[in-house]
Amino acid sequence: MTPVALVSIVEDDESVREAIESLIRSVGWDVLTFDSANAFLNSGAVNQTRCLISDVTMPGMSGIEMHARLLARGYVPPTIFITAYPTASDEATALANGALAYFEKPVDSALILEKVRQALGLP
Numbered sequence: 001m002t003p004v005a006l007v008s009i010v011e012d013d014e015s016v017r018e019a020i021e022s023l024i025r026s027v028g029w030d031v032l033t034f035d036s037a038n039a040f041l042n043s044g045a046v047n048q049t050r051c052l053i054s055d056v057t058m059p060g061m062s063g064i065e066m067h068a069r070l071l072a073r074g075y076v077p078p079t080i081f082i083t084a085y086p087t088a089s090d091e092a093t094a095l096a097n098g099a100l101a102y103f104e105k106p107v108d109s110a111l112i113l114e115k116v117r118q119a120l121g122l123p
């Protein structure tokens with residue numbers, strides 16, 4: 001049986017958010033979704049999140065900015081960034097700040113699951 005874990009998805013594009021949610025649920029992991037960085041930061045779910053999947057470019061606060069705020073708070077779950085607008089600067093910042101991965105959309109579902117398993121310490 002697959003262990004239950006809380007994966008949080010922060011993505012402003014509803015179709016992408018729902019597709020990743022469905023993928024994560026398909027392997028038996030608990031998942032919460034948020035349509036903005038502020039919604040996630042204000043949810044109370046940050047400290048329960050074992051893996052964070054976040055878009056980079058969102059209205060309001062970017063995923064990179066959200067990640068920096070989490071660092072300042074002292075708890076950053078292992079984070080996978082996804083983006084339709086990759087830049088070398090964003091990738092360098094994300095990885096330097098400890099992100100697990102920085103993927104360009106569309107992301108292969110096997111890559112997402114591989115990185116989530118890594119974040120959760122699963123084989």
